[in-house]
Amino acid sequence: MSPALTAAVPVLPVHDTHKAALFYRDRLGFAVDHVDAGYAIVVRDRVAIHLWAATDESWRERAGDRPVVSGAETFIAGTASCRVHVTDTDALCARYREAGVLHPNGDLSDKPHGLREFAILDLDGNLITFFERIA
Template sequence: MLTAIIPKLPMRNKNATIDYYINQLGFTEIGNYEGYLMLQKEHIEIHFFEFKDLDPKTNYGQVYIRVNDIESLYESLLANKTEIHPNGSLTTKPWGQKEFSLLDPDTNLLTFGERI
């Protein structure tokens, strides 16, 4: 009986991760432990594990987040001066999704998508 999936992404600096996800993306902290962080926004929960030696140039952490009203979310992030991935502006994809992407401070790729 599966009920949810919670991605676990690497982080080098907990304070930088907290700053980005809370101040840029609007998440709230729901758990903060030695080497581990738990954040939530609405029904989405993401966990982070400390990986101080992570090379962001070789990090392949990725999360796909389904959303409603993607255009409003995109505009709110632009208004908050959140940097959009250079190749990830809001576009309609051939697989029936409207998507955009962000890179967090550790280059974890966050892709937001809405069915069209």
């Protein structure tokens, strides 16, 4: 038998793991499973999103053409995205619209590739697209 992939866990860069975890809890309905200064885990239903602290400011002092050295440079926060499969995109979109977190160009729509989706931005600007398959 071949090995099977069973799940994927997005890990998004943020400026402040505590503030980000509270945003996911208060605005998106996730529970905070873990949070410390460098890492947080938020969970909702069967989805876990991990958040890591992009807090390295040393890039501002470095010379050269390699801006990423530690991988935790502050400019990385907000540059990631992930997609989350959901049920009832319409209801979830309505909740997130009320929470004021919809992406400016991410309102609910049916896509030609057979998905109904919408997108939000987290506190740092990471893009999260919620989708379900349509007939």
